[in-house]
Amino acid sequence: MSMNKKYIIKAVMLLLLTLAVPKLYAQEDTPEVKKTVIAGKQYSQEVSAIAGKSVVKKALQTIVDLQPQTLADHILLTEIPAPPYKETVRAKKFAEMLKAAGADSVWTDTAGNVIAKVKGRKGKKTVALEGHMDTVFPEGTDVKIAHKGDTLYAPGISDDTRALAVVLTVLKAMKKNEIKTDADLLFIGAVGEEGQGNLRGVRNLFSSSGPGKIDSYIAIDGTSVDRVVHRGLGSHRYRITFKGLGGHSSGAFGLANPHNALARAIHYWVLDADKFTREKGVRVTYNVGVIGGGTSVNSIPFESWMEVDMRSESQERLVGIDKMLQDAVQKALAEENQMKRLGPNLTVDVKLIGERPSGMEDPSIPFVQRAIATASFLQASPSLGVGSTNSNIPISKGIPAVTIGSGGKSGGAHALGEWWLDDKRAYVATQRAMLLLLTEAGMSK
Numbered sequence: 001m002s003m004n005k006k007y008i009i010k011a012v013m014l015l016l017l018t019l020a021v022p023k024l025y026a027q028e029d030t031p032e033v034k035k036t037v038i039a040g041k042q043y044s045q046e047v048s049a050i051a052g053k054s055v056v057k058k059a060l061q062t063i064v065d066l067q068p069q070t071l072a073d074h075i076l077l078t079e080i081p082a083p084p085y086k087e088t089v090r091a092k093k094f095a096e097m098l099k100a101a102g103a104d105s106v107w108t109d110t111a112g113n114v115i116a117k118v119k120g121r122k123g124k125k126t127v128a129l130e131g132h133m134d135t136v137f138p139e140g141t142d143v144k145i146a147h148k149g150d151t152l153y154a155p156g157i158s159d160d161t162r163a164l165a166v167v168l169t170v171l172k173a174m175k176k177n178e179i180k181t182d183a184d185l186l187f188i189g190a191v192g193e194e195g196q197g198n199l200r201g202v203r204n205l206f207s208s209s210g211p212g213k214i215d216s217y218i219a220i221d222g223t224s225v226d227r228v229v230h231r232g233l234g235s236h237r238y239r240i241t242f243k244g245l246g247g248h249s250s251g252a253f254g255l256a257n258p259h260n261a262l263a264r265a266i267h268y269w270v271l272d273a274d275k276f277t278r279e280k281g282v283r284v285t286y287n288v289g290v291i292g293g294g295t296s297v298n299s300i301p302f303e304s305w306m307e308v309d310m311r312s313e314s315q316e317r318l319v320g321i322d323k324m325l326q327d328a329v330q331k332a333l334a335e336e337n338q339m340k341r342l343g344p345n346l347t348v349d350v351k352l353i354g355e356r357p358s359g360m361e362d363p364s365i366p367f368v369q370r371a372i373a374t375a376s377f378l379q380a381s382p383s384l385g386v387g388s389t390n391s392n393i394p395i396s397k398g399i400p401a402v403t404i405g406s407g408g409k410s411g412g413a414h415a416l417g418e419w420w421l422d423d424k425r426a427y428v429a430t431q432r433a434m435l436l437l438l439t440e441a442g443m444s445k
């Protein structure tokens, strides 16, 4: 085979790989084996009893009847852009819709979360049902829906706008049938779930400026009605910038070069991180995602930066790989400064741009059992999973939380080609969300 041919084959294979990998893993934080689980008998019985109440039966049917309205809400909200930190327009509309759906009170908190409250009979406990309003797409992204057959294409349509439509429909179905629960209920549209948002919405909900104590938290994210996320995949994200004087490549030759320092930092980190991630133990991953800096080929850059991401379900492992990064950065800085022939030392700025705590719930706690039992009751095949979602915050604080799906089929999350399809069973996820909410909130009458 000629060298040329070899290169072409290699290039084609690389291209195929880069095309295939995001499709395989875009939706999942961790590739995991799906294993169907069943709930303890008492929880299955509890769910059957709630679902058997005549008002609940009617509400389950209302959800079926409301399908066209759910879709209309879904489309309307998808077509209101909600870039990171710019959720206000969508939030305003969502608040109006919650009000119209019959919530007792609706308000927007200091972070921008939209919160609707429905008072319970006893009000000793509060259960929240939430979808996130933000998307990953920047301002100016075309969010108009394209219909191709039955499939709807639009950025943000599945992640997570479908969840907002589900939250609305659950509220409508409960109000229409005058369902009352023991606990107070919160129906929430959260801001800042995605990347740069760094879970700022849900952090606010569980802070002193939140709506008060929340006892159980249901986040709706992703579409699968089978998946019960009860573990939070933690992450640390940094933007690291080496800074120097910069100058002419020939005239100022000998100045410390920020790019060289960055390259050293990546090199040392990856050497250690590679060993660490191959060791036995809880899975931990690392990635240099973006690098930048520099002005022209004949200029010594004045800065060089990278953005990196590390993830693990284990806080200890996360801290371990983070320390390797910090050490590599300092070592790189010292070496580059030692090698310079003139000018000032380089400096480095290490900025934490994202931190999601990890955590794990015992699958035997009642809330997780109820999440499993409600899915089984509706003929789904529940499996336990890990995710990096709004539930990370309550889970890390020891507050019962699960992330469940919004229904239908979807793909291309975080890509312009994101799509959603009603597989004719999408309503089941809405029924499930309502059943879980009712079971957790209690219906003693």
Ligand SMILES: [Zn+2]
Binding pocket: 132, 159, 160, 193, 221, 222
């Ligand atoms: Zn999401």
